Amino acid sequence: MNQIKRVAIVGGTHGNELTGIYLVKKFDRAPELIGRSTFETIALLANPKACEIGTRYIDIDLNRCFRKQDLENPHLSSYEAQRAKEIYRLFSSKNTHLPNLIIDLHSTTSNMGLTFILASHHPFNLQLAAYLTSVYPHLKVLASTTNNHDSLLLRSLSELGGTLEVGAVPQGVLDASLFQQTEQVVCQILDGVEAYNQGTMPAAKNPLTIYHTIGAIDYPRNENREIQAMIHPHLQSRDYEALNPGDPMFLTFDGESVLYEGKSTVYPIFINEAAYYEKGIAMCFTQKQIVVSH
Known part of the structure; x- marks a missing residue:
C-alpha cells in the first residue's frame, strides 16, 4: 500500500x-x-x-x-x-x-x-x-x-x-x-x-482480540411499541462481558427476569445506549475472535 x-x-x-x-x-x-x-x-x-x-x-x-x-x-x-x-x-x-x-x-x-x-x-x-x-x-x-x-x-x-x-x-x-x-x-x-x-x-x-457485531436486539415491547422491560441490573454496564444462554437480560416493570435464549455465548455492546431507544436497539451482540499475526 x-x-x-x-x-x-x-x-x-x-x-x-x-x-x-x-x-x-x-x-x-x-x-x-x-x-x-x-x-x-x-x-x-x-x-x-x-x-x-x-x-x-x-x-x-x-x-x-x-x-x-x-x-x-x-x-x-x-x-x-x-x-x-x-x-x-x-x-x-x-x-x-x-x-x-x-x-x-x-x-x-x-x-x-x-x-x-x-x-x-x-x-x-x-x-x-x-x-x-x-x-x-x-x-x-x-x-x-x-x-x-x-x-x-x-x-x-x-x-x-x-x-x-x-x-x-x-x-x-x-x-x-x-x-x-x-x-x-x-x-x-x-x-x-x-x-x-x-x-x-x-x-x-x-494476539489481537476483535469483537465482530452479529446483530442487535430490541427491548420487549407491546403491540403499541411501548417498552415492557429494562436492561437487567446484572447486565447493565457490562459491555464486552460474556452473556451466556440462560443469563438474565431484561427486567420487566413487575420484576420478572427475561433470559437470554440464544444458543451460544455472545458479548453485548452498546448496552442501554440512550440514542438507540428510537432505533429499537437495546444492545448489539458480538462474537469474539483472537487474531494471531505471523
Whole structure:
C-alpha cells in the first residue's frame, strides 16, 4: 500500500456528543497537535447546526446519510442529507480523492471504555489496531460483519481508519478523563500513521482480540411499541462481558427476569445506549475472535 497522504479527524457527527466536538475545536486552535511530517491532517465539525443547539441531529441522523445512492440523490433535502453531500464533496475536492484515513469521534452512554471500530478489514486497519492495543491494552477493537462498501456511516467514506467510540458519558456532557484518553488515542493513531509512512510501525507482538457485531436486539415491547422491560441490573454496564444462554437480560416493570435464549455465548455492546431507544436497539451482540499475526 502507498503512503497515507491525508487524515481527517471528524467530531460532532452527533451534536450532543461533546468529546469529539471539543477535541476538533481544540485541534483547530492548535493544529500543531495533529500535524505530522509525512501527511496532512484536517479537523472537521461534521454537523455544526446540531452542535450549536446540542441535539443529536436536526432532521435525521447524519451518520446514516452516507450511502452512495443517497449522496447522489438530488431530491434528498434534509439538513443532514445536504451536509453529508457537503462532507463528501469536501473530502473529494483535493485531487478527487477522499482522505486516505478517517477518524470519526463519538461518545456513548454505554460502558464501552475506549473502542476502535474498524472502517473495514483492510490489513492496515488490523495493523493499526494491533499497534494501538499494544499501547493501550484496555482498548477494544470492534469490526462489523457487514461489508463497509456503500455503508450508511460517515467512516465508510474511506476504508482506512474508523470510529473512536468512548463511554460511558452522558449526552451533552464532557468527561475530562475520557476527553484526555480520546485525545491520547487520536494522537497515537497519527503517530502510527507517521510510523507506517516511515516504515517503522512495530509489528504486533500479542494476539489481537476483535469483537465482530452479529446483530442487535430490541427491548420487549407491546403491540403499541411501548417498552415492557429494562436492561437487567446484572447486565447493565457490562459491555464486552460474556452473556451466556440462560443469563438474565431484561427486567420487566413487575420484576420478572427475561433470559437470554440464544444458543451460544455472545458479548453485548452498546448496552442501554440512550440514542438507540428510537432505533429499537437495546444492545448489539458480538462474537469474539483472537487474531494471531505471523
